[in-house]
Amino acid sequence: MTSLPPLGQLAGQPLIIGGGLAGVMTALSTARPCVLACPGRLDEIRPPLAASMLAQGGMAAAMGADDTPALHAADTLAAGAGLCDATVVDRVTAAGPAAVERLTALGVQWDRQADGSLQLGLEAAHGRRRIVHAGEDATGATIMRALVARVRRTPRITVLEHAHAHDLLVRDGGIVGCVLVVGGQTVTLSTPAVVLATGGMGGLFADTTNPAGATGSGLAMAARAGAVLGNMEFVQFHPTALSAGPEGQRLSLVSEAVRGEGATLIDETGERFTDELATRDSVSRAVWRHMMDGHSVYLDARTALGAAFPRHFPAISALCAARGIDPATQPIPVRPAAHYHMGGIMVDPAGRTGVTGLWAAGEVACTGLHGANRLASNSLLEAVVFGRWIGQQMDDGLPQAATLPDVSLFPSDPAPSPVSLHLRRIMSRHAGVIRTGDDLRNGLKQVLPIANTDAGLVCAAILLAALSRHESRGGHFRSDYPHAGAMATPSRFSLTDLHARLAEMRDTFSPAALNERMPS
Structure with missing residues (x-):
């Protein structure tokens, strides 16, 4: 059983949920005492705790003599197929060189040429060599080892390992706490500020490069708390x-x-x-x-x-x-x-959701950087930059939350149930690389009975968003609508919207409705 510090000592501190690059960077970027909750050992590489540890290619930043942030931004916008937020793209790519310097200061040893200059790689859809590496093709693991070592040496960061966030507590439109399962005990932790850095949802597909725990739990928690989900149909394979x-x-x-x-x-x-x-x-x-x-x-x-x-x-x-x-x-x-989710929790350019005291960073967030299709190696950059920005915001002051609940602790199940291979096969078959309206409807019909679970809710949101986008754009391709149309706007779902749409689909799939559509 994981040893817990006295909960009263942690009450009121910001809670960062996620042990990948976005979460660790957020914790290191605030001067405040904070709690970092992760689902395994923070420095666990195999099996990987977070997708950040698996990143091979590197981090994109305009570091070459023939490169500029403006060129990096142009490549990002082109890959995003009309759905990027140009202001966010400009800010993030402009912050690229400083992000490399910040990681260097935190102990990351970049791969360098014999003359000491950075070794810069080329990846698809980049017009310049701008991919910085550390440890050759083990960049993510190399970066994470350096940052985790820094976290371990930072007393103001309390690390809760083997901690699975279950639900956010909201009162009067603002965060007041979070329910977590930590080493077989359910913990209610009082806090006015939560950063969701829970990663992606590739684990909902049968074939994925993501860790097994990447099943979109942060998306479901945020939706229940009142946040809006955006661009859920855009999955990069x-x-x-x-x-x-x-x-x-x-x-x-x-x-x-x-x-x-x-x-x-x-x-x-x-x-x-x-x-x-x-x-x-x-x-x-x-x-x-x-x-x-x-x-x-x-x-x-x-x-x-x-x-x-x-x-x-x-x-x-x-x-x-x-x-x-x-x-x-x-x-x-x-x-x-399935490799990366361009959609996620809608946030503003500072990483804030529409729920007071709730931020999102990394793959779980929909920042506007990636649009319909992530440019290779922009994900590590986004995690570093938004993690730093959110951490700095916390230093400016935490939200004035409603009265915080009392902290509590009681026995519980040790961990959430794994997502079934049956559900993952449904998603790969019906919402995979190439989609059709019939496939998406059939997938929804099978997912509806479990739409009240975290995994079912996220799967339903992906299928519904894909069914609603009658075009092909970026990571979303429909063979029945093979061309880009006029839908160059993000898709958005609140939980209320999602429930209403699912209710409509249930009526559509009812035996009576199906019989009405049967040919005589």
């Missing part, structure tokens, strides 16, 4: 997950940086079939279509890297070796997998 291992297990990522170094996508005949450095959504669709036509797909680095592969990509090389694959001499079998 990475085109090159290592296609090996049993169904339902997290797939290892083969970084976009491998294609940036010249690796090509081929089929079993050895033929190339797409532009490897196009945007992720178009590459994923090309791979998916080729697979649906009966082909196997491989990433071939034999000519571009060959014997140099293990030196440039040691972590990926080790992952392949564990599956009996030598990338220096063999093509790597790959397939698309």
Whole structure:
């Protein structure tokens, strides 16, 4: 059982939920005593606690002599397919160089050239080499190790490990506390300020590169608290997950940086079939279509890297070796997998939701940076920048909350139930790389009976948003609406909206309604 500090000592402190880069950066960026709650050991790399630890490619920032934040912003806007917030894009890309310097000051050792300059990589849809790396293809883990070490040395940060947030407590439109399960005990923690940094929802799909715990629980909590969810239909599928291992297990990522170094996508005949450095959504669709036509797909680095592969990509090389694959001499079998969610909790340019005292940062947030399609390696940058901004806001003062509830502690179940493989198969089948209206409706019909659960609510929101967007844009592609239309606006759902739409769908799916539509 996890040892808990006296709860009275923690009452009133800001609560940051999430042990990834956004959560840790927020905790390190405020001068206030705060509580950092994470679902496992904060420094646990395998199995990964957070997707941040799995990031291979690196962090995007305009650090090269031939680069500027304006060029970075232009590439971000182009990838976002008309749904980015241009003001947010400008602010975040402008903050990129300072974010690199801030991480350096916190102990991150970047990969450098012999002359001491940063080693800059190229990834798809970037017009310049601007991807900074640490530990070659283990950038996320390298960054997190440095920041977690700093957290451990910072007495004002109380870390609650093996802590699963269950619900937010709201009174008079503002946060007053949070219910967590910590090591088998339910804890009600009083606080006027909560930062949700709970990560994404890729774990709701059968094929995913995300940790098993990335099932959208933060989205469900925020919606119940009164926050608005936006752009839920926009799920980015990475085109090159290592296609090996049993169904339902997290797939290892083969970084976009491998294609940036010249690796090509081929089929079993050895033929190339797409532009490897196009945007992720178009590459994923090309791979998916080729697979649906009966082909196997491989990433071939034999000519571009060959014997140099293990030196440039040691972590990926080790992952392949564990599956009996030598990338220096063999093509790597790959397939698309759910990788990143561009949608999330709607926040303003400061990371605030519409609920007083509630912020969101990292993948759980919909900031306007990514629009309909995230530009590669912008996610780590967003987590660092928004984490820093939110932490600094807290130093300016916490919201004046209504009377805080008393803290309490009582026995409970040790952890939430895992999401079933059956539900994950429904999402992959009906809301995957290529969608249709019929598929989305069929998926909704199957999800409706569990829409009162966290996972069911998030799945329903994704399916409904995708069904409502009658066009293809960025990470959302419908073969029955294959072209971009006039819907260049974010989609938004409050919990009330969602319940109303689901009630309509229940009526649509009722036996009487189905019988009425049956041909005579």
